[in-house]
Amino acid sequence: MEIQNPNMDPSLPKAISGKNDVICQFQGFWVLPIFLQGTKQVLEHFKPLPNDVILASFPKTGTTWLKALLYSITNRSSKNLLITTHPHELVPSLELQVYANSSPHFPTPTSSSTRIFSTHMPYQIIGEILNSSDCRIVYVARNPKDTLISYWHFKNSMLLRKGDQPHPLEDFVSKFCEGTVLFGPYFDHVLGYRKEGLERPKKIFFITFEELKNDTNTHVKRLAEFLGCPFEGEDREEQVEEVVRGCSIDTLKSHEVNKSSDVPSWCMMPYNAFFRKGQVGDHANYLTKDMIERIDKLTREKFHGSIFEE
Ligand code: A3P
Numbered sequence: 001m002e003i004q005n006p007n008m009d010p011s012l013p014k015a016i017s018g019k020n021d022v023i024c025q026f027q028g029f030w031v032l033p034i035f036l037q038g039t040k041q042v043l044e045h046f047k048p049l050p051n052d053v054i055l056a057s058f059p060k061t062g063t064t065w066l067k068a069l070l071y072s073i074t075n076r077s078s079k080n081l082l083i084t085t086h087p088h089e090l091v092p093s094l095e096l097q098v099y100a101n102s103s104p105h106f107p108t109p110t111s112s113s114t115r116i117f118s119t120h121m122p123y124q125i126i127g128e129i130l131n132s133s134d135c136r137i138v139y140v141a142r143n144p145k146d147t148l149i150s151y152w153h154f155k156n157s158m159l160l161r162k163g164d165q166p167h168p169l170e171d172f173v174s175k176f177c178e179g180t181v182l183f184g185p186y187f188d189h190v191l192g193y194r195k196e197g198l199e200r201p202k203k204i205f206f207i208t209f210e211e212l213k214n215d216t217n218t219h220v221k222r223l224a225e226f227l228g229c230p231f232e233g234e235d236r237e238e239q240v241e242e243v244v245r246g247c248s249i250d251t252l253k254s255h256e257v258n259k260s261s262d263v264p265s266w267c268m269m270p271y272n273a274f275f276r277k278g279q280v281g282d283h284a285n286y287l288t289k290d291m292i293e294r295i296d297k298l299t300r301e302k303f304h305g306s307i308f309e310e
Pocket of ligand 1: 060062064065149248276
């Protein structure tokens with residue numbers, strides 16, 4: 001098939017992601033042509049400050065949850081802003097929001113001196129920039145099967161909005177395994193941050209969605225320590241509990257701003273699309289035995305049992 005797109009750099013390899021999205025390969029990873037400009041702007045102009053926190057993730061691994069948590073941990077006195085502001089507006093994406101246009105759009109300063117940004121860019125691409133200052137990185141990873149299913153649902157809601165048919169799961173599994181999904185390959189994305197996180201735990205805090213689900217309070221305390229703002233005082237446990245409760249999927253889903261079907265200018269999906277079930281193991285409701293075997297085999301080959309081993 002002839003692949004054409006007006007935003008496309010003709011020199012970059014191209015593929016079809018999802019059912020019919022044209023994506024291009026930039027430094028080994030797949031991006032949408034409309035995000036390429038922002039990606040290049042970040043690489044050219046972003047200078048992290050020593051106090052910055054960068055939340056890095058592959059899509060659908062818990063980015064929204066971590067945005068809410070990181071914001072609440074570092075802005076305890078104004079954490080109620082989560083009631084009226086979507087986590088994606090409180091913690092903007094470097095490539096999709098801050099640097100999407102020719103002049104960068106930085107968020108309004110808050111009570112905290114810590115700026116928090118997110119990125120889906122892999123460490124292999126943005127690592128050098130993040131290492132140019134003492135900024136801290138939090139990376140959230142999620143097991144590949146739940147990531148895939150969450151991604152598939154997200155893509156399908158996008159297709160349904162356009163009046164298209166859902167993407168057949170079998171084809172989506174193939175694309176995910178081959179790596180031709182946005183910001184893929186998933187395995188290389190996780191490994192880039194994982195390796196650095198193991199070598200430099202003071203620079204990169206690597207956490208999985210599953211660990212966080214299993215014991216949110218403990219990991220919220222660890223995150224606060226990593227960020228240099230530990231919970232202190234006699235009411236320490238209550239403070240932690242309040243942050244965890246305020247960022248739970250049920251609480252976030254209950255806010256009007258997160259129920260909104262408005263589509264922000266920087267995204268193709270409405271605000272409410274970022275909250276679905278938020279559970280561990282939902283893939284079992286969708287993937288066949290063969291699909292599970294295929295993904296598990298690849299996971300063993302790529303991760304060598306270091307994470308997400310079945
Ligand atoms: P599911 O589709 O499995 O429900 P991202 O934010 O990276 O796009 O990831 C979206 C996934 O995180 C979705 O998973 C979504 O429901 C889940 N999620 C969003 N907010 C959450 C929260 N506060 N707690 C747990 N999971 C959450």
